[in-house]
Amino acid sequence: MSSSDLIIAIDGPAGSGKSTVSRLTAERLGVPHLDTGAFYRTATLAVLEAGVDPEDAEAVVEVVHGTDMEIGDPTVILDDRDVTSTIRSDTVSDNVSAVSAHPEVRVLLVDAQRRWAGERGGACVAEGRDTGSVVFPDADLKIYLDASPEVRAARRSGELPGVTDVGAAIERRDRLDSSRTASPLVIADDAEVIDTTDLTIDEVVDRILGLLG
Numbered sequence: 129m130s131s132s133d134l135i136i137a138i139d140g141p142a143g144s145g146k147s148t149v150s151r152l153t154a155e156r157l158g159v160p161h162l163d164t165g166a167f168y169r170t171a172t173l174a175v176l177e178a179g180v181d182p183e184d185a186e187a188v189v190e191v192v193h194g195t196d197m198e199i200g201d202p203t204v205i206l207d208d209r210d211v212t213s214t215i216r217s218d219t220v221s222d223n224v225s226a227v228s229a230h231p232e233v234r235v236l237l238v239d240a241q242r243r244w245a246g247e248r249g250g251a252c253v254a255e256g257r258d259t260g261s262v263v264f265p266d267a268d269l270k271i272y273l274d275a276s277p278e279v280r281a282a283r284r285s286g287e288l289p290g291v292t293d294v295g296a297a298i299e300r301r302d303r304l305d306s307s308r309t310a311s312p313l314v315i316a317d318d319a320e321v322i323d324t325t326d327l328t329i330d331e332v333v334d335r336i337l338g339l340l341g
């Protein structure tokens with residue numbers, strides 16, 4: 129398999145290790161890293177800044193339509209402003225599930241994600257919730273990363289035990305992301321499931337590269 133058109137789709141819930149693992153895997157293969165969550169986060173920031181209710185489908189779609197986002201790795205630009213750290217704020221995290229649940233928003237952003245990869249030559253390591261099931265259904269390799277709820281909460285908070293707030297926020301986001309009608313977080317039929325609870329990042333990356341043969 130040549131790496132010139134290789135697509136690896138890595139999906140999973142928050143704290144599963146997706147971001148670090150997919151970034152490193154892309155680096156090891158020398159291909160771009162596509163962070164699809166950054167698209168939904170940037171759209172959510174635009175919606176909040178416009179003062180629009182994240183539940184109001186019509187108004188949300190109108191904002192997302194008129195938004196100019198440039199998703200780099202790591203720099204993210206929204207209408208000429210650097211929003212790299214703002215899109216990771218709690219306010220955005222708390223509202224991103226509502227914005228990303230609107231089917232029309234997903235159509236717009238999935239399209240933008242496919243263009244993103246095409247403009248960079250086609251090959252990429254994509255991470256998200258639906259990259260193997262919807263964005264790149266013909267991906268060469270599909271991975272679903274998971275980990276225990278405790279470890280996921282600890283990873284997200286950057287510390288161990290005493291993480292109930294982060295745990296509750298993650299649980300809420302997982303519940304919303306998994307129960308929405310449009311492209312819920314699912315394990316693609318042909319995905320390899322890797323439980324990262326007791327694995328180091330390097331072990332996970334090695335396992336993924338090993339699956340490429």
Ligand code: DC
Pocket residue numbers: 142164165166168169224225228255256257258259301305
């Ligand atoms: O990966 P992340 O935590 O940055 O993603 C933020 C949110 O964006 C996540 O809660 C759900 C949404 N998302 C999505 O619906 N589909 C994707 N492919 C990626 C993210």
